[in-house]
Amino acid sequence: MTTLTGIRRRSIRRARQRDGLAFYGFISPWLLGTAILTVFPLGYALYVSFTAWDGISPYKPWVGLANYAEVLTSPDTWSALSKTLLVVVIVVPATIIGSLVLAIWLNEKVRGRVVFRTIIFLPAIVPAVAAALIWKVIFDKDSGSVNRILATFGIHPVSWVTGDNAFITLLVVMLWGIGAGIIIYLAALQTVDVEQLEAAKVDGAGPLTTFRHVTLPAISPILLFQTVLTLITTLQVFIPALLLAPVGVTQTVSSVPVANRLYMVDVWSQFFQYSRYGYGSAMIIVFVIVILILTAVVFRVGGRSVYYAVDPDQREDRR
Amino acid sequence: MTARASRREHHPVKFTLLLVVSIALFLPFAALAIKGLTPGSELANNSWFPTNWRWQNIPDALNQIPYVRFAAISTFIAVVYSGLTMISSALVGYGFARLRGPGKRALFAVLIAMMIVPQIVTLIPTYLLFSQFGLIGTYWPWVLWGTAGAPYAIFLYRQFYASFPKELEEAARLDGAGRLRTFFSIFIPLSRPLMVTSFVISFNATWGDYVAPTLFLNADNTTLAAGIATGYYNSHGILLPNLLAAGSFIYILPVVVLFLFAQRSYVRGFVSSGIK
Numbered sequence: 001m002t003t004l005t006g007i008r009r010r011s012i013r014r015a016r017q018r019d020g021l022a023f024y025g026f027i028s029p030w031l032l033g034t035a036i037l038t039v040f041p042l043g044y045a046l047y048v049s050f051t052a053w054d055g056i057s058p059y060k061p062w063v064g065l066a067n068y069a070e071v072l073t074s075p076d077t078w079s080a081l082s083k084t085l086l087v088v089v090i091v092v093p094a095t096i097i098g099s100l101v102l103a104i105w106l107n108e109k110v111r112g113r114v115v116f117r118t119i120i121f122l123p124a125i126v127p128a129v130a131a132a133l134i135w136k137v138i139f140d141k142d143s144g145s146v147n148r149i150l151a152t153f154g155i156h157p158v159s160w161v162t163g164d165n166a167f168i169t170l171l172v173v174m175l176w177g178i179g180a181g182i183i184i185y186l187a188a189l190q191t192v193d194v195e196q197l198e199a200a201k202v203d204g205a206g207p208l209t210t211f212r213h214v215t216l217p218a219i220s221p222i223l224l225f226q227t228v229l230t231l232i233t234t235l236q237v238f239i240p241a242l243l244l245a246p247v248g249v250t251q252t253v254s255s256v257p258v259a260n261r262l263y264m265v266d267v268w269s270q271f272f273q274y275s276r277y278g279y280g281s282a283m284i285i286v287f288v289i290v291i292l293i294l295t296a297v298v299f300r301v302g303g304r305s306v307y308y309a310v311d312p313d314q315r316e317d318r319r
Numbered sequence: 320m321t322a323r324a325s326r327r328e329h330h331p332v333k334f335t336l337l338l339v340v341s342i343a344l345f346l347p348f349a350a351l352a353i354k355g356l357t358p359g360s361e362l363a364n365n366s367w368f369p370t371n372w373r374w375q376n377i378p379d380a381l382n383q384i385p386y387v388r389f390a391a392i393s394t395f396i397a398v399v400y401s402g403l404t405m406i407s408s409a410l411v412g413y414g415f416a417r418l419r420g421p422g423k424r425a426l427f428a429v430l431i432a433m434m435i436v437p438q439i440v441t442l443i444p445t446y447l448l449f450s451q452f453g454l455i456g457t458y459w460p461w462v463l464w465g466t467a468g469a470p471y472a473i474f475l476y477r478q479f480y481a482s483f484p485k486e487l488e489e490a491a492r493l494d495g496a497g498r499l500r501t502f503f504s505i506f507i508p509l510s511r512p513l514m515v516t517s518f519v520i521s522f523n524a525t526w527g528d529y530v531a532p533t534l535f536l537n538a539d540n541t542t543l544a545a546g547i548a549t550g551y552y553n554s555h556g557i558l559l560p561n562l563l564a565a566g567s568f569i570y571i572l573p574v575v576v577l578f579l580f581a582q583r584s585y586v587r588g589f590v591s592s593g594i595k
Contacts, residue, residue, distance in 0.1 A: 016419070022498050023420025030411040031426070033467020034433060041444035042436075048447065055447075102340065105333045112334070118582065119341040122348075125578050127527020129544045130571045134351050137560045137567070143362035144560075145350045176347065183586055228435065236439045239529050243548055264439060271443060281447075284440050295435050 042288070049281035056275070067282035077283070080266040081290070083167075087262065088234050091174045095230055096223070099181030104211075106182060107189045117182065124180035132243035135173045136161065139244075161244050167259040173240045181226050188219040224302040228295055235291055238264035263287060355380075355565035362561060373561075380565035384550035386543070393526055393542040394573075396461045401521035403465025404472060405514050411468050412476025413502050417488065427477075433470040439530060446534045456537045461525070472517040479513050480506060515584035523574050543570055 024031070049067055051060035071077050102120055106113050123131070138145050139160035147157045160169045192215050200210040216223075241260040242253060253269040267287070270280035358373040381387065414420075415427055449455055483506075491501040507514075532542040538549075547570055551563035578585065 019418060020420040023414050023418040023423060026414030026418060026498075026502075027411045027426065029407040029466050030430070030468045030470075030473060033463065034429070037445060037463060037467055038433065038436060038441050041441050041448050044448050045444035048444075102337070105330075105337055108330050108333055110330050110334050110337060113337075116337045116341050118579070119345050120337075122575065122578075123344050125523055125574055126571050127523070127529075127544060127574065129527060129529040129548050130567050133547065133563060133567045134347055136558075137354055137564045138347060138350050140558065140560050143354070143357075145354075148367070176344065179344065187586065232435060238439070243529075267443070277447065280443070284443060288436070288440055291440075292435070 045281040045284055048278055049285050051278045053277040054275045055271070055277040060278070063278065067279045068286070070279065071282050071286050076261075076266060077263075077286075080261055080263045083259070083261065084235060084237075084263040087171070087174070087237065088231060090171060091234050092227065092230050094175055095178055095180060095234075096227055098178040099226075100185055100223070102179055103182045103185035103189060104215075107186060117186070120179035121182055122179075124177040126177075128237075128239045129243060131173050131176060132240040135169060135176070135240075136244055139169050139172075161246050162257050164257075164259045166244060166257040169244055170240055170260050173244065174234070174237065181230075184222060184226060185219065188222040189215070192218040220305065224299070227302060228298055231294060231298060232291060235287075235294070236264055238262050238268060241265050242268070351564050351568050354561055355568050357561050357564075359559070359561055376561055376565045377569070380551075380562045380569070383559070383562050383566070384546045385539070386546070386566070386569075389541060389543040389546040392536075392540065393544065396458060396532075396542060397522045397525035399458070400461045400465040400525045401518045403462065404467075404469050404521050405517050407466055408468035408472035408517060409476050409507065409510060409514065410502070411473045413480050413506055415473070415477040416480035418498075430470055430473060434474065442530055442534065449535065455535055456540070460531070460535050465521075469517075469521060472521070475513060475517065476510065479510060483509075512584045512587040515581050516587075519577060519581045519585055522577060526574055 048060065050062060050064060052063045052067075053060040106117050106120075110116070126134070137143075139147075141147060141157050141159045141161075144160070146160065147155075150156075150158065159165065196214045196218075197210060200214050205213070241256055241262050242265060244260065245253075245255040245257070253265055253273055256265055256269075263283075264287075267280055267283045270276045270283060353368060356372045356374065356376055357369040358371055358376075361369045361371070415423070415430070445460075446455075449460060454460060487505060488501055491505055496504065526542075527544055528542070529544045529548060532545040536542065536545070538545070547563070547566045551559045551566060553559055
């Protein structure tokens with residue numbers, strides 16, 4: 001009896017071990033990859049951030065927290081951060097709400113919806129490099145279409161990639177991809193319970209009420225997921241800012257107008273213009289922390305409304 | 320018959336709004352095409368269309384930079400990365416969906432967290448590290464990134480594989496198939512739409528990536544993204560808008576065509592992964 005259970009226990013344990021081995025075997029590419037390609041580099045950047053390394057010399061003079069002190073007290077940091085946040089505040093809601101509204105329209109049986117869906121999603125799959133270059137051509141002072149349209153109203157050619165105008169151009173480039181979320185929202189809208197929609201209609205609810213109480217709760221998790229992703233990618237935007245600059249020479253960020261000096265543009269210039277690898281690394285670490293805090297806030301705020309809307313029992317209690 | 324017709328024409332307002340948005344979003348493509356065929360001498364003219372369409376702009380744009388070589392490098396990197404990431408993400412997704420192991424929950428949380436870790440932010444540190452190991456100027460970074468899989472793809476595969484009944488593996492186990500064989504002979508063929516989605520997303524991301532090639536490759540052996548961004552200036556550093564337009568137009572064609580062809584599977588991949 002005891003030996004039997006002993007044998008069984010041992011064989012269960014052995015089976016578990018085999019399961020565990022298989023699990024780790026299957027996930028090993030990702031596990032090793034993350035360790036080597038994400039965790040280790042970030043750790044290395046953390047180390048470099050405590051030094052005044054110039055990127056070339058074999059010595060990395062230790063400076064302790066001096067880089068961090070400079071990052072936090074430099075007016076450049078705060079100006080770059082506030083510009084980045086301004087982009088986020090404009091682009092993220094516009095993209096999330098714009099995509100959602102377009103997806104809701106496309107979800108109806110409108111004529112030509114497949115063609116509309118394709119055209120609206122198309123700018124979103126155009127790589128950021130190409131988007132920036134396309135708009136650079138369109139906003140070109142001498143030959144661009146925008147100034148041509150303005151000329152018909154008698155307005156003299158405007159320089160769109162310098163001064164404060166550059167920020168408007170940057171926003172246009174980013175808002176071109178306003179349909180980026182439609183595919184995923186259309187997929188999410190398919191999962192909304194048809195019976196609930198019918199029930200709402202029977203109860204005499206208008207389209208807005210139905211949307212708020214049936215559709216929105218059902219798609220709120222995917223909405224939160226999209227918001228977080230869009231927030232993170234928008235925070236890191238810098239390619240359009242870099243490539244819209246009047247002179248498009250690689251790794252020369254000096255031609256980026258002040259209005260477009262986003263946080264990552266600043267980071268890029270610290271590394272590749274000023275060779276301040278230690279300071280640049282400190283900027284990166286600070287930015288990671290900023291991004292984590294903002295993401296946590298969105299999850300906190302958004303997560304609560306997702307739960308609130310999704311859980312039917314919760315609502316029953318409230319009534 | 321009237322039911323179908325009337326249901327289709329029910330939304331004149333939405334139709335009009337969609338039409339307006341579509342035209343607005345499509346106009347830049349049209350402007351790009353027109354600009355790409357405008358002769359340099361007519362660039363400053365105040366007319367909508369050139370009087371002479373200059374098709375010679377296309378070969379000129381392809382000769383201004385080593386276009387074909389850059390395109391070949393872009394294709395090579397994108398295919399290698401996307402192929403590797405498609406397979407390895409499926410493997411990892413399968414592990415998370417169908418296998419048990421100690422620490423699985425915690426590791427899945429790490430995976431989700433990795434979706435949040437900003438990529439560009441890790442790229443510069445990775446560059447610092449790779450330059451120490453002499454990996455700059457080689458294609459190894461893309462092989463490594465591909466092998467590691469992509470968190471978003473792993474997540475989609477995991478959601479998809481978790482939806483299958485347990486009997487699927489038990490039947491295979493009775494036939495004496497090992498875990499790897501079960502995975503390759505049963506799960507991989509089932510996940511074709513998702514593989515298309517994952518391949519298209521990775522291909523587009525790699526084809527469009529400007530930062531990694533700029534950092535990790537030499538300027539004369541780089542990808543098209545890095546090449547067109549800096550190549551269309553004359554010897555005085557003045558922008559050549561018509562050649563840039565032609566070059567950009569050809570550059571985005573593969574991405575657009577790939578999407579148009581894969582659109583159906585692409586959309587299905589999102590739906591089948593059970594986004595809820």
